[in-house]
Amino acid sequence: MPVVVVTDSSSCLSPELVDRMGIRVVPLHVLHDDRDYREGVDEVPRGLSGVTTSGASRGELVDVYAAALADSGGDGVLAVHISRQLSGTWDAGRQAAQELGEQVRVVDSASAGMGLGFPALAAARVARAGRSLEAVYQKAVEVAARGRTLIVVDRLDHLRRGGRIGTAAALLGTALAMKPVLHVVDGRLVLREKTRTATKSLAKLVDAAVEQAGAGPVAVAVHHSHAPERADEVAAQLKERIPAVSELVVTEIGSVLGTHVGPGAVGVVVCPGGADVEDSSTGPD
Numbered sequence: 001m002p003v004v005v006v007t008d009s010s011s012c013l014s015p016e017l018v019d020r021m022g023i024r025v026v027p028l029h030v031l032h033d034d035r036d037y038r039e040g041v042d043e044v045p046r047g048l049s050g051v052t053t054s055g056a057s058r059g060e061l062v063d064v065y066a067a068a069l070a071d072s073g074g075d076g077v078l079a080v081h082i083s084r085q086l087s088g089t090w091d092a093g094r095q096a097a098q099e100l101g102e103q104v105r106v107v108d109s110a111s112a113g114m115g116l117g118f119p120a121l122a123a124a125r126v127a128r129a130g131r132s133l134e135a136v137y138q139k140a141v142e143v144a145a146r147g148r149t150l151i152v153v154d155r156l157d158h159l160r161r162g163g164r165i166g167t168a169a170a171l172l173g174t175a176l177a178m179k180p181v182l183h184v185v186d187g188r189l190v191l192r193e194k195t196r197t198a199t200k201s202l203a204k205l206v207d208a209a210v211e212q213a214g215a216g217p218v219a220v221a222v223h224h225s226h227a228p229e230r231a232d233e234v235a236a237q238l239k240e241r242i243p244a245v246s247e248l249v250v251t252e253i254g255s256v257l258g259t260h261v262g263p264g265a266v267g268v269v270v271c272p273g274g275a276d277v278e279d280s281s282t283g284p285d
Contacts, residue, residue, distance in 0.1 A: 001071065001072045001073035001074075001075050002022070002072065002075065002127045002128055002130060003072055003075050003076045003077065003078055003127040003131070003132070003133050003136045004022065004024060004068035004069070004071055004072045004075075004076075004077050004078075004127070005021075005022070005023050005024070005077075005078050005079075005080065005120055005123045005124040005127055005136070005140075006023070006024040006025075006026060006064055006065060006068055006077060006078070006079040006080070007023060007024075007025055007026070007079070007080050007081065007116060007117070007120040008025065008026045008027070008028055008055075008056055008081050008082055008089055008116075009025055009026065009027045009028050009039040009040040009254055009256065010028055010039075010082040010087070010112045010113065010116060010254065010256055010257055011025070011080075011082075011112075011113070011114070011116045011117035011120055012113045012114055012116075012117050012221070012223060012249075012251050012253055012254060012257075013025065013114075013117045013120065013121065014251065015040075017121070021121065021124040021125070021128065022124065022127075022128070023120060023121075023124050024064055024067075024068050025040060026056045026060060026061060026064050026089075027039045027040050027041050027056065028053065028054070028055055028056060028082075028087070028089065028254075028256040029053060029054040029055070029056075029256070030044050030048075030051055030052075030053055030255045030256060030259060031051065031052045031053065031054060032048045032050065032051050032052075033050075037255070039254050039255050039256050040254065044255040051259050052259075053256045053259050053260070054088075055082070055087040055088040055089035055092060056089045056092055056093075057092055058092040058095045058096050058099075060092075061079070061089075061092055061093050061095075061096035062096040062099055062100065065077050065079065065093075065096050065097065065100055065104050066100060069100060069103060069104060072103075074103065075103075075132075075133065076103040076104065076105070076132075076133030076136075077100075077103065077104045077105070077133075078105050078107065078123050078127070078133060078136045078137050078140060079093050079097070079104065079105070079106045079107065080106075080107045080109050080116060080119050080120040080123060080140050080144070081093050081106065081107070081108065081109060081116070082109065082111070082112045082116055083108060083109060083110045083111055083112060083116075083184070083187035083188075084108050084110075084187060085110075085186070085187035085188045086112055086187065086188075086189070090106065090108045093106040094106050103133065105133060105137045107119065107123075107137065107140045107141055107144060108144075108187070109140075109144045109147075110144060110184070110186065110187035111144065111147055111149045111184050111187070111269070112149070112184075112257060113149065113221065113223050113253060113257065113267060113269055114147075114219075114221030114223070114249060114251075114269040114271075115144075115147045115148075115149040115184065115269045116144075117221065117249075117269075118143055118144075118147055118219055118221070118269065118271045118275040119139075119140040119141075119143040119144040119147070119275070120140065121275050122139050122140065122143040122275040122276070123136045123137075123139050123140040123143075125139075125275070125276065126139045143271060143273075143275050146271050146272050146273050147269055147270070147271045148183070148184075148209075148212040148269070148270050148271075148272075149183060149184040149267065149268075149269050150181065150182065150183045150184075150192065150205055150208050150209060150212075150267060150268050150269075151181075151182050151183070151189075151205075151223075151261060151265060151266065151267035151268075152179065152180065152181050152182070152198075152201040152202060152204075152205050152265065152266055152267075153180065153182065153261050153262055153264070153265045154179070154198065154262060154263065154264035154265065155262055178194045178195065178196060179194070179195045179196065179197060179198050179200065179201035180192075180193070180194055180195070180201070181193050181194075181195065181201055181204045181205055181208065183208070192208065198264075202230065202233075202234060202266065205234065205266065205268060206234060206237045206238060206241070206268075208268075209238055209242075209268040209270050210238070210241045210242055212270045212272070213238075213242045213244075213270045213272060214272045215244065216244055216272060216273065217244045217245075217246040217272075217273060217274045218242060218244055218245055218246065218270055218271060218272050218273070218274060219245075219246055219247040219248075219249075219270070219271040219274045219275045220235075220238055220242065220245050220247070220248050220249070220268065220269070220270050220271075221248075221249040221250070221251070221268070221269040222234050222235045222238065222248075222249070222250045222251075222266065222267070222268055223251060223252070223253045223257075223265075223266065223267040223268075223269070224250075224251075224252055224253065224265065224266050224267070225252065225253055225257075225258045225261055225262065225263050225264065225265040225266075226252070226258075226263040226264065227263070227264050227265065227266055228252070230264070230266045231250055231252075231266055232250065234266055234268065235248065235250045238268070242270075246274040246276065247274060247275060247276075253265075253267070
């Protein structure tokens, strides 16, 4: 049986793609009052205030990994999770893998959204080609390392409240109604540059994504939080300015990431080299 790939719901992979590729998705959690909503499983009401989030627990991951390992016939499980700097899910996954043995490997994507989704998708493609657990692991690590994640938000308040960006950067972003462009560096979300208007911030976002994409084949994802028109416009510009796009995904982010970035946010993930099995270094069998 092929190696089974597991990821978490912050990957923003569509249910259709997950089903087609045989990827297992562990839900992250949205917490409100006494309710625990599992992202991608339970319907999360919009407009909730005082919402917090939590990662997947060790117990949840043990259950999913164990079932995946059994379904693989012992060939193995490769789990790719949201950055350890943004969630405790990777650490819980590491603990779960230690409990189950060496046939379960865990990768820190050092990102979120399709910065996580592309490595998981590439790993699943390698697994479906019948490659070994080591080859699947190496592919996920390689694609994760190539990914670049950028985002613009209307306000930094949500990120500051959730502890995903420092207070000083948050104050810098709200001063004079600045519209910040952020990017992920070493798994952390940090300020890239400031702009004064939403129009300028989206233009800078596109410019930065084009720069990061380079000249060769590239997989691109555009994410949004209740801002489909903005996302479609950004996707159209990227398609025009990056002629070698091998894969383009436009999707609304889930409730967990949406809680932290707030409504109106638009993000771009570029993965130079793409996320296919044909590119280099899938690793030896």
